[in-house]
Amino acid sequence: MQIGIVGFGHLGQFLVERIQKEGPKTGLKLAFVWNRNSDKLKDSVPEELILHNLLEFPKRGADVIVEVCHPRIVKEFGPQFLSQSHFLVGSPSALSDPDLDQQLRSVAKLHGKTLYVPCGALWGGPDIQKLNDCGTLTALTVRMSKHPSCFRLSQDLLSDWSEGEGRRVIVSGPVAEICPLAPNNVNTMAAAAIAGSTLGFSGVRGELVSDTALKDYHVVEVEVTGVDGFTVKTVRRNPAKLGAVTGNATYNSFWSSLLVCRGHGGRVYLC
Ligand SMILES: NC(=O)c1ccc[n+]([C@@H]2O[C@H](COP(=O)([O-])OP(=O)(O)OC[C@H]3O[C@@H](n4cnc5c(N)ncnc54)[C@H](O)[C@@H]3O)[C@@H](O)[C@H]2O)c1
Numbered sequence: 001m002q003i004g005i006v007g008f009g010h011l012g013q014f015l016v017e018r019i020q021k022e023g024p025k026t027g028l029k030l031a032f033v034w035n036r037n038s039d040k041l042k043d044s045v046p047e048e049l050i051l052h053n054l055l056e057f058p059k060r061g062a063d064v065i066v067e068v069c070h071p072r073i074v075k076e077f078g079p080q081f082l083s084q085s086h087f088l089v090g091s092p093s094a095l096s097d098p099d100l101d102q103q104l105r106s107v108a109k110l111h112g113k114t115l116y117v118p119c120g121a122l123w124g125g126p127d128i129q130k131l132n133d134c135g136t137l138t139a140l141t142v143r144m145s146k147h148p149s150c151f152r153l154s155q156d157l158l159s160d161w162s163e164g165e166g167r168r169v170i171v172s173g174p175v176a177e178i179c180p181l182a183p184n185n186v187n188t189m190a191a192a193a194i195a196g197s198t199l200g201f202s203g204v205r206g207e208l209v210s211d212t213a214l215k216d217y218h219v220v221e222v223e224v225t226g227v228d229g230f231t232v233k234t235v236r237r238n239p240a241k242l243g244a245v246t247g248n249a250t251y252n253s254f255w256s257s258l259l260v261c262r263g264h265g266g267r268v269y270l271c
Contacts, residue, residue, distance in 0.1 A: 001028050001262065004062030004085070006054065006077070007069025008035035008044075010244075011090060014251050015066060015258065016045060026259060031062035036069075058084050064116075064261045067091060071183050075100050082107045088116040088261050088271075090254070092190040096179035096201045109266040117270050118257035121188040121220050121250050123234045125270050128195040131226050139225035140196045142175070142189045145209035146218045149243040152184040163212055170208040176201035182208060184245050188220055195270050216240070218247045 003019060005012050012035070019028050032051035035041055041050050051057060054077060057065065065081040067074055071094035078094070081087045082104060095101040095117075108115045119125035122142070131137040148161040157170050171178055175189045179201070189206040196204050211219075217239045224232040238247030260271035 001063045002031035002061060003028050003258070004031045004051070004057060004060060004065040005033045006065060006067045006073060006081075007090070008033060008040055009069065010246060011068040011251065011254060013044070015068065015255065018255055028258070032057065032060040057081070063263075064088060064258070066258065079103050079107045082113050082115060083111050084113075086114045086116060086261055086263055088118060088258060090118065091183070091187060092117045092194060093179040093183050093186045095190060095194060096176050098201075101201075105268060108268065112266040114261070114264045114266070115268045116257065116261050116264075117191055117194050117268060118187075118254055119191055119270060120253055120257075121218070121236060121238055121247060122191045122195070123220065123222060123236045124224070124232065125191055125195045127232075128192065128222075128224055129270050131224065131230075132196045132198050135198065136226045136230070137196050137198055137224070138227060139205075139223075140192055140199055140203075141205045141207070141221075141223045142192045143207040143209060143221040143223075144185065144188060144218065145211050145214060145221075146185075146240070147212060147214045147242060148210040150185075150218065150240065150245055151182060151208070151210065152245060153182050155181055157181070158210055161210060161212070165212055167209060167211040167213070170210055172207040173205065174202045175204045175206045178206045178208065191270065192222065194268060215242055 033045045034051040064086045066088045068090040071091040074094035175193045193201040193204040217237045220236045240247035257271045
């Protein structure tokens with residue numbers, strides 16, 4: 001499988017290095033790497049694999065394109081990517097825009113390409129999806145708690161935090177409303193809203209919690225409710241560096257997701 005990587009931040013660098021190291025044994029090969037500032041690629045990526053103009057991605061013939069930069073790139077290029085290749089969307093919070101969500105689903109169907117959504121830090125994603133597909137999912141809540149330095153918020157909701165202040169709920173409500181406030185911190189909630197598509201971004205609830213005690217890990221709590229009193233509650237502790245948006249185990253989770261992307265038809269597939 002030829003892989004195109006779009007974005008060369010933490011996750012992009014991790015994936016490029018891993019494909020370079022483990023590519024032959026996993027059957028993955030780099031088709032191209034793009035970053036908005038291509039100088040950043042010079043020392044790590046062979047010149048022939050650097051894509052300078054993203055509009056020229058079709059010339060590289062990637063089987064799978066992986067977005068690991070920003071929801072804005074999903075909006076701008078996602079439908080074009082999907083018309084040519086399978087597409088692993090690293091910033092699924094972009095799908096909280098119902099028009100884009102619909103457009104991506106239509107393009108996937110039309111071209112027989114798969115829109116892959118990585119579970120990331122969401123534990124039990126496929127189980128939630130099964131419950132959803134049986135029509136027996138009635139409620140879903142995802143709470144993400146991190147040290148305040150780990151949040152990247154688009155509004156000034158947390159600038160006054162001080163070390164030792166403890167726990168504070170930053171925002172609580174439908175995932176659709178939380179995505180624009182914290183586009184880099186809500187991919188797990190977005191994956192939950194996609195797995196639980198009968199509830200969707202407006203029906204699945206999220207909560208972002210700042211907690212100064214969480215210096216070494218992030219916590220993701222998922223509460224699933226089904227019919228006849230069915231409930232599941234999971235608590236995932238993910239070791240993370242202070243100030244890191246992404247917990248350590250999420251990198252490996254993303255790599256496992258990439259290994260799944262071999263084509264599952266024209267649909268959305270949680271992996
Ligand atoms: N689904 C998951 O499990 C998961 C896990 C971690 C990160 N993410 C998401 O993946 C993306 C990358 O994460 P990361 O940790 O590598 O982030 P990062 O900040 O380390 O890297 C982001 C890269 O994208 C570039 N970028 C930022 N905004 C851009 C824009 N508007 N246009 C073009 N390029 C832009 C930056 O220059 C940087 O090179 C983020 O959206 C993040 O929220 C998803």
